[in-house]
Every structure is written in C-alpha cells, then in structure tokens.
Amino acid sequence: MVRKDLLDLASLERQEVEEILDQAIPFKDLFQRSVKKVPALKGKTVLMLFYEPSTRTLSSFEVAAKRLSADVTVFDVPHSSVVKGESVKDTIDTLQAMQADYIVVRHQMPGLPGRIARMTGASVVSAGDGAHAHPTQGLLDAFTLREIYPESGKKVLIVGDIRHSRVARSTSTVFRKLGYEVAFLGPGSLVPDVPGIKRFTSFDEAWRWNPDVVYLLRVQKERQGAQYYPSVGEYHKLYGVTEERFRLIADEGKWVMHPGPVNRGVELCDAVMDYERTLINRQVENGIAVRMAVLYLLKPKLARMES
Numbered sequence: 001m002v003r004k005d006l007l008d009l010a011s012l013e014r015q016e017v018e019e020i021l022d023q024a025i026p027f028k029d030l031f032q033r034s035v036k037k038v039p040a041l042k043g044k045t046v047l048m049l050f051y052e053p054s055t056r057t058l059s060s061f062e063v064a065a066k067r068l069s070a071d072v073t074v075f076d077v078p079h080s081s082v083v084k085g086e087s088v089k090d091t092i093d094t095l096q097a098m099q100a101d102y103i104v105v106r107h108q109m110p111g112l113p114g115r116i117a118r119m120t121g122a123s124v125v126s127a128g129d130g131a132h133a134h135p136t137q138g139l140l141d142a143f144t145l146r147e148i149y150p151e152s153g154k155k156v157l158i159v160g161d162i163r164h165s166r167v168a169r170s171t172s173t174v175f176r177k178l179g180y181e182v183a184f185l186g187p188g189s190l191v192p193d194v195p196g197i198k199r200f201t202s203f204d205e206a207w208r209w210n211p212d213v214v215y216l217l218r219v220q221k222e223r224q225g226a227q228y229y230p231s232v233g234e235y236h237k238l239y240g241v242t243e244e245r246f247r248l249i250a251d252e253g254k255w256v257m258h259p260g261p262v263n264r265g266v267e268l269c270d271a272v273m274d275y276e277r278t279l280i281n282r283q284v285e286n287g288i289a290v291r292m293a294v295l296y297l298l299k300p301k302l303a304r305m306e307s
C-alpha cells in the first residue's frame, strides 16, 4: 500500500483493503505469544489526538502502536490549551514541532483529519470524524466478518441510527467492497436511501430477508439535533434485540456484532452479551491487529535523515 493517510474506506481499492486484512493475520497470531511485540516501528512516534471521548479506539491504537514498538504520546485534549481556545491549526503546528510520524485523530468535525493530513508529512489516521467515517472500525469489522465467513455473499443487517453513524458508513462500505450483501433497518427518519442497499423499517420485514449477521449500532443521542423516536424504550421495542428477538437469533444461529459502547436495554437485552455468537469482544481484539496493520502499512512523507 502506498498511501500516506487513512481517512475513509470509500477511496480504498478492494485489493488495498485485503492487503490490510491479510497483514493483520500475523499480527493477531502474535497475541498468542508471551512477547506480543515486534520492532517494526521502533524509533517512530505516534501521536493520539482525540477531541471526542473514546474507550476502544484510543486504547486499541495505543496498544497497537506499542506492540509495533513505537513511542506513543496521548495528547490530553481536556487538559490542553485547546480549552483556552487554541485552534486546531495552531495545535497541529505546535505538535508538528514534535515530529510525530503518525497522527491518529478523532474529531466531531467531518473532514478534519483530511485537513490535518494536508498540513503535515505525518501519516494521519481518522479515528472517527463526525458522521463521515471511522475507517479502522470498518476494517476491524471486515476482518471479524471474514474470520467467520471467508466466502463473500453473506448477508449483514445493520440496525439503528444509520443517518448519524460514521460506523454504518465505513462498515457498510467495506462489507460491500468485499462482496457481502448489506441491508439497513431503523426508523424511517434514520435510514437514508443508498443505491444497492436494501432499506427496512420493520424488524419482521428485515427478518424475512434472512440475514446471517445482525450488526447493531449504538443509539447516538449526542449526534442528534432532534428526537427521531419517542423514547429509548420505544426504540428497544421496535428495533432493539429484545428477549423475544434474541431467542429467534439464537435458535437460528445468527451472529451479532456491535461497535461499542453498548447501551444495554436499548440496542440489545443483557442476554445477547453472553451469547456465544456475539462477536463484540472479538471485534475489540481484532481492532488491535487491524490497527497494527494500518500503522505498519501507511507511509509517512517526512523529510528526515535516516540514521
């Protein structure tokens, strides 16, 4: 792969996606060893710049970079001069002086990682920008799906707030690129029309489509400017995996995915978390291997003297 940055998945060729997923396999194998580290990025610096909260993505990138032997700095936005009004540009200019090789950025503004990428020779990876993209989430989802279904053509039903979801955008894009079939289910106001993607507004109707995997999105109250459904209780009743729907899922051996963090009692009932075909923890584990592959394959364009 000859890319400097990873900003979305729409612009990646299928072959580039496969190269990242293939590279993640030996990195995942490494997790079984007592020493889980390789020297691939020794001497390189990874800067983490998260303007929005994160548990999985932030810690996963940190672990991934450290397993590649990179030095990692987590820029502590809430305790930085950002709260004194420093602009993103000034922050980046300041951080440039630290000569990071990789910048991993999460921001509420769509397109901001791309702007930063144009300002720096460092490789920039989007860790989520507004409702635009969350490319490494899409890649780790694809890696997980490929582990259970190496053959393409399987059907994935993505359920929830598609409109506000960068996960839905990146994950559906990469699933389709790899030849899986995707459908959306959710309240009409939250499910956009996308050519080539089936659109359902009722669970029963979506169930008749016979999906192999049910991918539940987190209800993102923080990204909605308006109320799109009467209450979370009502959402659970209409679109969540209730106890009754869970029995259906378990009886038919469907797989369940969710990017996290989970709102229990909203997207799913408690029983789903203990179901042997719920892939949530495997998605997190795979996220480290996939992020190692991304950092390993990107090519920063920094003019430096190599020692």
Ligand code: CP
Pocket: 053, 054, 055, 056, 057, 058, 128, 137, 259, 260, 261
């Ligand atoms: N899936 C995901 O992006 O989770 P975090 O917000 O915890 O990083």
